[in-house]
Amino acid sequence: MVTFLLRLVATLLHIGLVFALAPLLMGLVTKLRARLLGRRGPPVVQPYRNLRRLLHKTTLVPDTATDLYSIWPFVCFTATAGAAMLVPGFSLGLLTANVGDFITLIGLFALARGATMLAGLESGFGFGGAAAAREALFSVFAEAALLVILISFVLIAHSPTVDGVAAAFRSGHLGISVSLGFALAAMLAVALTETGRIPTDNPSGHLELAMVHEAMLLEYSGRFLLLFEYAAMLRLMVWMCLIGTVFFPFGMARAGEILTWPGGLVLWAGKLGVMAGALSLFEIGTAKMRVFRVPEFLGVAMLLGVLAGVFLFVAARIGG
């Protein structure tokens, strides 16, 4: 009973922290990136201010939009929020652990993406449609790559949930495996695409023709835009949590033991900080690629995922 209560508290704490810190993480990445480029950059809390500003703006609805215009932001936000609740952050053994199957997670990402694409098509103008078509193309490869990576996780960890995979990887006797290296590279490529970061899309871009994620939201304003923006911040958080939990599960707390929480929280914050730094370093080092180069980029990720699986099979053959 006590364990259950502790797990409940840990789950609520996790959900609260993820939702509260997602804008801060986005602000941190923007700030670090600006500093690395030699600029001062907006303050770290700028995303909170943006959200607050949107809260106080009137919501405009284009006259060509249908009645479903106001549904898509909620669907997108809800699916992303669901994913945020399922991916463990500072602690393992949360109450949502059993629901958090990798394939459910992929499905939730797909749901959020579908709602965003429909939002782009909603008012029937060219920019949103073009961006949605590009997003559809990217998602084809991203989803395939993610599924292929999953095969190595499940074969190594014998568990299909994020929690189970992290627990198996944390126990440590796996050592450093070539397969997991490939899987990490592939997962990073997918994560960059899904969160709309630089080699595939530019979150701070201003040219409508070159934008993907932002161009789908051009006709949105006020509280609906807030939901989309917040969902984008949450998505960055979810992917960082996912990569941190799966590939760097060391030091994660156990939800049933309250004494392990502070260490877990500190390490989690540290991991997020390091990943934010790595992301901004990567972003200033690369340029955005052409739309039709992205399938090649993600195709490489898919190939790496397949290679990770093949190495595992060969290793099992030699070892067993």
Place this chain on the structure above:
Amino acid sequence: MRLPARRLVCYGLGVGNSFALMFGLPGQGMHLRLDALSVLFLCILVPQIVASALAERRGSIAFWVFAGAMVLTLLAGDAFTLIFGFELMSAASWLLVLRGDARPATLYAGMAMFSAACLIPAVFLPAGSLAFMLVLLGAGAKAGLAPLHSWLPRAHPAPPAGVSALMSGGMVKVSLYILIRYAFIEFGAAAQPWWGSVLIAAGAASVLIGALRAMLEVELKTMLACSTVEHAGLIAVGLGIALRAKAMGNLDLASLALQGALLCAVAHGLFKPMLFLGAGAVKKATGTTSLDWLGGLMRGMPRLGMLMLAGAAGMAALPLGPGFAPEFLLLHAVIKAAATGGILARIGFTALLAGLGLSAALALGAVVRLIGIGFLGRPRSLHAAAAGDANRATLAGMGLLAALCVPVALLPGVVLGMMEPVIQLLAPNSAPAPLSYAPLSLFLLLAAAAAAAFFGLRRFAVRGTREVPAWTCGFGSPPAWLPFGDPLTQPSATGFAEPVRRAIARGVLAPQGVDPAEAYLLFPLSQVSLRLTRVAEYIRRSTMRQRLAFVFAALVMFLLALGLSEGG
């Protein structure tokens, strides 16, 4: 006549509660019988028949013959009845296709004859690889498995929507029923692992080609038919994994894959007829099903639009939709299968998983295109702008199917529990693991998040909305004579598919985006047939002297052969 007679009777003895009719083969009669498998497929079939009949096809005799023949096939207790029902179904559906559009009817008739030519000998052959391959060719051709699928996107959209719905949702399932019955029950003892591998390969090819073409096709009903190819392929992949695992003695994996395949059949039998009926209503309201001429239908047809959205969520296998649980089970079955067998098989399963991932995302793209281009945005023609909502009967039919989707979407565990006898019949003594996808908890989580967002915004944000002209990055408003803007400035269905066409279709499809089965199988076959016709025509037109020369040459050849063989 002894051997067929024995086979005819022994088909029905499996359960022992067969029911003989007074007509049929002389001395044999026809036997009807109900076991768990046929009950399951009847449960898939009956709602579709009811919905289609409700929606439009009550008065047509051919429709009722078609529906009755499908039921007869499922109830068949002996091979003769099975073939009789199957062929009656083919003939009735051919008549319905012919009435809708004469062009694909010939191709359809040819494919139906091919599948009959494979199935009829197969059911009378002793259990073995040859018989299985014939059943696979016969039933697979009818179910739209690659490479014999190319008739399906042509023939299924031809008849009126109610028949299309039943063909896609029902006829494909009946063909798969025959495949399941023979592969798992009749030939079960002789099953070999490679049977499953063949089935997986055919299924994987159908999944990929079906999903890709669904993304590219502009006609609404053709697109839905391509998606049917995809789903038939998904079911075949599940069945193939189950067949292979069962032959290799891995019953747990077999039952997992069977769960996925059968649940996929159930879900597809609900949402696909729904979408076809909706496409028929769109056709009735606007006079076209080309997505490039639709747009903004959600304004004129709000109720139909919502039902289409529900069906589309199933087609794209989105979480909390009816299509997600089967996809979940199938993906897990593929992952589990990758842990068994030789290294080549494992790499093959990894590639299969990549293919399924590609197809799942393509299906999502196709659905976004269907809803986003067809139902959202601005109208692209006056007909689309003036569309009124579908009539009550169509909405009732679709609503019935949508209501049945709810338990499949939210309580797949209960549905799987009801399927338990079927699983036990097909993979005896297996103990399937409970479903690890929990839609109810997921639903509660998501509902909590949505409620928090809704009430949070109500409490803290500025309420209300203001309708304004769309911004479109500062482009001017359309001229007065084009109230919805120039259709050419809108994203079109063709344009939406263009990135995928450039990046993927060029590698997978034949040149000019033709289906590979058409380009590499049907076209060469038609060339061969043309050439043979020319030869026959040449022979027919030959003069008396040439004919005498033929006869003389034949005689000389015969004598030469005789002399050589005798002399040697």
